[in-house]
Amino acid sequence: MxxxxxxxxxxxxxxxxxxxxxxxxxxxxxxxxxxxxxxxxxxxxxxxxxxxxxxxxxxxxxxxxxxxxxxxxxxxxxxxxxxxxxxxxxxxxRIPGQTLYQRLPDLPLPCEEASMIAAKIAAALADLHRQNVIHHDIKPSSIMFRPSGEAVLIDFGLSHHNHLPDLLQEEFHLPFGTAPYTAPERLLGVRDDPRSDLFSLGVLLYFFTTGVRPFGETETMRGMRRRLWRDPHPPRKLKSDYPPWLQEVVLRCLEIEPVWRYPTASQLAFELAYPNQIKLTARSERTKRDPLSTVWRRRFNRGLTQPKPKSDVAAHLASSPIVAVALDTAQESASLNEALRVTAARILATLPSARLACVNVLKLGRITIDRTLDEEGQNKHVDRLVALKHWASPLKLDENRLTVHVLEAVDPAAAILDFVEVNHVDHIVIGARQNSLKRALLGSVSAKVASEAACTVTVVRPPRLASLHEPQRANGNPGELSA
Missing domain, CATH: 3.30.200.20 (Phosphorylase Kinase; domain 1)
Incomplete structure (x- = not known):
């Protein structure tokens, strides 16, 4: 040259x-x-x-x-x-503004602010991973924010593209990257697992909420290899008031084995968006690192010291989608809700890492003042949350895979579409209503969702209507069904 x-x-x-x-x-x-x-x-x-x-x-x-x-x-x-x-x-x-590196003098940040930043980065990673790219250098100086608020990832020189030659892998044997943020599997030559980026984001979130890097500042290969068997001090050891839900998130991202981390960046972003629904495990209350007996088992586990088989980024993401089911909790919808449950069960049976979000819309009046209590004095919002959990209970899902959401809106279809967009939902299942004059004049919620959602949509009819109405393909994305 x-x-x-x-x-x-x-x-x-x-x-x-x-x-x-x-x-x-x-x-x-x-x-x-x-x-x-x-x-x-x-x-x-x-x-x-x-x-x-x-x-x-x-x-x-x-x-x-x-x-x-x-x-x-x-x-x-x-x-x-x-x-x-x-x-x-x-x-x-040229993105206006400065990188996240400029915030280092402000550390530690309030947990709410840091988790909001992490949620935006997770959303950016989800979009990147869907384009078959793993960044491999997530750190404060590689992250900027647009004036509109979206996180922007920069510096792709160390990245891996699932459909392109990996020149770094072919020409060098060292794990290029920034040592404090490098995932354990990267030290074994594994560059095709998108969960490596989630580990790096976990390091960043730990650092931004405690002011301390979980693995120190070491740059030596010997020091870096310790993270193959040694876990970091739990944040609650450093800050006794550290929120349990946030420690749950951070330590799950920092799991040594990728399989124990979040399956996808989309699911991590979803968790951070709804911290009150995060299912707490023993991780959330820990104040000590793993005992030495566990550390020694990892240290001499030969399986951890061997490169893992190549993974397919697209296949991994496809097996871990966010599936939303839109439900009407009214009693007259029982047959339709049963059909929705059967359809959801079939979808989830083939996707063991999928997350299910049960969604109901509490419709508000455009002019009237809405009452929060029903005729029996029960809180409508709480009642619907309970109903959603009751609907999902026969599916017998692990608590980590299920959330319930009651949205309050004047326009139910718009509320569902907004939920789908904000939370990067991959597949929505929604029920079709029976024919009626009101539906003919105003259109149905399911029809609007099916025509406008930027994801796969399955519209389900009650069993008694299935023989009268054959599903038709909707205009738009392949595989969608019209209402």
């Missing part, structure tokens, strides 16, 4: 180079502009001087392959890449 020509004022492939913004360990960032592009730009150039780490070149190659394939609000838009035979670079959108 030729010597770099990057300097202020230079024009390369139509991009005018501005000021130098940042010098990192593997690359230098320059501001840039292009007559055909209105948004502010950054040009990232690898450090290739004498004595520089050769991984810098491979890292930029990975970014050149991965970034053009990514889309959405959680990644910077990519506008161009430069040929290594002339000038190697990648041009991306």
């Amino acid at each position: 030729a010597r770099s020509k990057i300097q202020p004022g230079a024009v390369i492939d139509g991009y005018t180079i501005g000021d130098r913004v940042h010098i990192g360990g593997m690359a230098t960032l320059w501001s840039a502009s292009h007559p055909g592009i209105e948004v502010p730009l950054l040009m990232k150039v690898p450090r290739v001087s004498e004595g520089e780490d050769p991984a810098a070149i491979v890292s930029l190659e990975m970014e050149q392959m991965i970034l053009p394939r990514l889309s959405g609000p959680h990644v910077p838009a990519c506008f161009g890449v430069g040929d290594f035979t002339r000038e190697a670079y990648v041009v991306i959108e």
Whole structure:
């Protein structure tokens, strides 16, 4: 590769180079502009001087392959890449503001604020993993936030794409990354498990709520390998008032074995959005690390010291969806609710890692003042929560896989669609109503959900109507059913 020509004022492939913004360990960032592009730009150039780490070149190659394939609000838009035979670079959108690294002097943050930040990062990771990419360098300096609030992940030089060559894996034998945030399996050469990013996010959440990194600052391989068998001190040992629900989340993310962590980033984001429904286990109350007997068993368990079989990111995510069932708790809906339960049971039987969210909408009047109590003096909201749990009880789901939600809204369909979008629901099951004049004039909730939801929708009819109405394909996503 030729010597770099990057300097202020230079024009390369139509991009005018501005000021130098940042010098990192593997690359230098320059501001840039292009007559055909209105948004502010950054040009990232690898450090290739004498004595520089050769991984810098491979890292930029990975970014050149991965970034053009990514889309959405959680990644910077990519506008161009430069040929290594002339000038190697990648041009991306310049996100306004600073990285999360700037918050380090403020640590520890209030638990509510830190968990909100973590929820946004988890949502960004969920979107990234759906695009077959594992970031592998989640840390404060790799995270920014758009003015609209979404977390943006940057620096994809160490990432793994499920459908592209992994040049870092092929050319180097060391686990590149930031030592305090590196997942245990990364030390064994495993780069294709999306739960590695959840471990890193767990480290960040621990650090932001306690002010202490769970595994210290060590950079030596020997020190890093200890996390293959040694768990961190529980946050409640450091802060006696640490919320049990938050410790449950943090320690689950930091489990040594990936299988004990959250199955997906979507499920982690869902937990953080509803902390009052997190099912507490022994993790939540711990104040001591695992006993030495457990540590020694891990230390000499040869299974932990061998690389795991390759996983398929898409298959893993598909086996761990968030499934929502929209229910009407009225007595006259009993037959339909039974049909919904049968359908949900069939779906969950094939997806042992799926999470089920039972949703009911308490419809509010547009003009009238709504009463919180029914005719018998019972709280409507509480009654419906109880009814949802009663509906789900025959499914015999583990408590970690079930949540119930009563939404209060004027427009039930809009409330369900908003719940689906905010919580990254993968599949919604909803009941169809019988034909009526009101439905003909105003349209049904199920029809609106089926036509507008950005996920798979299954519309279920009561058994007595099944023979009269054959389900039809809805316009939109394949596999949806119309109401």
